[in-house]
Amino acid sequence: MERKLLDRRAFVSGSVALALSQNLRARGQFGRHTPVEFSQTVQAGSSRLQIDFAHGEFALGRVAVIDRIEAAAKAVTTYYGRFPVSLARVLVIPEAGESGVLQGTTWGDIGGFPAFLRLRIGEDVTAQELASDWIITHELVHTALADLSDDQHWLEEGIASYVEPIARVQTGQLDAAAMWAGMMDGMVNGEPEAGDRGLDRTHTWGRTYWGGAMFCLVADVGIRRATANRKGLQDALRAIVDAGGTINTDWPLAKLLEIADRATKTDVLSTMYAKWSGTPVEVDLPQL
Numbered sequence: 071m072e073r074k075l076l077d078r079r080a081f082v083s084g085s086v087a088l089a090l091s092q093n094l095r096a097r098g099q100f101g102r103h104t105p106v107e108f109s110q111t112v113q114a115g116s117s118r119l120q121i122d123f124a125h126g127e128f129a130l131g132r133v134a135v136i137d138r139i140e141a142a143a144k145a146v147t148t149y150y151g152r153f154p155v156s157l158a159r160v161l162v163i164p165e166a167g168e169s170g171v172l173q174g175t176t177w178g179d180i181g182g183f184p185a186f187l188r189l190r191i192g193e194d195v196t197a198q199e200l201a202s203d204w205i206i207t208h209e210l211v212h213t214a215l216a217d218l219s220d221d222q223h224w225l226e227e228g229i230a231s232y233v234e235p236i237a238r239v240q241t242g243q244l245d246a247a248a249m250w251a252g253m254m255d256g257m258v259n260g261e262p263e264a265g266d267r268g269l270d271r272t273h274t275w276g277r278t279y280w281g282g283a284m285f286c287l288v289a290d291v292g293i294r295r296a297t298a299n300r301k302g303l304q305d306a307l308r309a310i311v312d313a314g315g316t317i318n319t320d321w322p323l324a325k326l327l328e329i330a331d332r333a334t335k336t337d338v339l340s341t342m343y344a345k346w347s348g349t350p351v352e353v354d355l356p357q358l
């Protein structure tokens with residue numbers, strides 16, 4: 071979600087990885103049985119993260135990677151008021167000859183863990199790459215929403231894409247001006263193209279990630295307008311977590327939207343979903 075080439079490339083590779091991960095999911099191969107060489111459990115609020123490392127050596131050492139995962143967990147804990155699930159397992163797979171945080175995938179309710187994240191990180195990852203990484207935070211945000219059907223995958227990705235930079239801003243890990251610049255730059259990718267249908271029907275990369283993020287932005291503004299700026303999307307999403315609608319559940323979306331709307335005493339999310347899921351909605355982003 072940051073505006074640098076590196077991040078945009080990572081975003082694209084994320085969508086390729088998404089297709090890959092769906093293949094892996096279909097075959098039931100999560101990499102979760104990969105042998106673990108080192109394990110450390112850290113606290114995130116009152117929750118625990120078990121961080122497991124597969125074979126490999128980071129030039130910076132494992133502690134730098136653990137610190138970055140903790141910082142990402144802190145951002146998510148700050149945004150939601152708590153870490154979304156009581157226990158998560160994070161499997162770190164070091165990739166030889168590579169640099170950067172390369173890719174992440176998150177599943178719910180795997181192997182006795184409410185959430186399971188698999189992260190691929192280059193063994194030559196630099197301190198700067200870790201400090202500016204968005205992928206780990208994005209993946210941890212996924213723990214905060216129930217596992218939805220494939221047609222509604224855009225909402226999972228939209229929330230993760232929209233919340234990630236805000237959560238980092240709220241913890242001082244990202245500059246607010248940089249966040250807005252990134253949204254200005256990227257959000258246009260979410261606009262419907264000719265022939266596109268509603269978000270439940272058109273599953274391109276742009277509509278899934280940025281179309282979903284655009285839905286969140288418009289919902290956030292809508293809730294703020296309806297409540298004289300007393301409530302926002304953050305209140306709605308916190309209510310879902312508080313009710314237990316996290317990644318280890320498969321609650322229907324209607325139930326999640328009802329919980330979220332009740333928290334803001336509006337019908338912004340239900341009304342928007344009814345419209346955006348079935349028809350292409352254009353947003354005047356420069357005006358907004």
Ligand SMILES: [Zn+2]
Pocket residue numbers: 208209212226227230
């Ligand atoms: Zn994602």
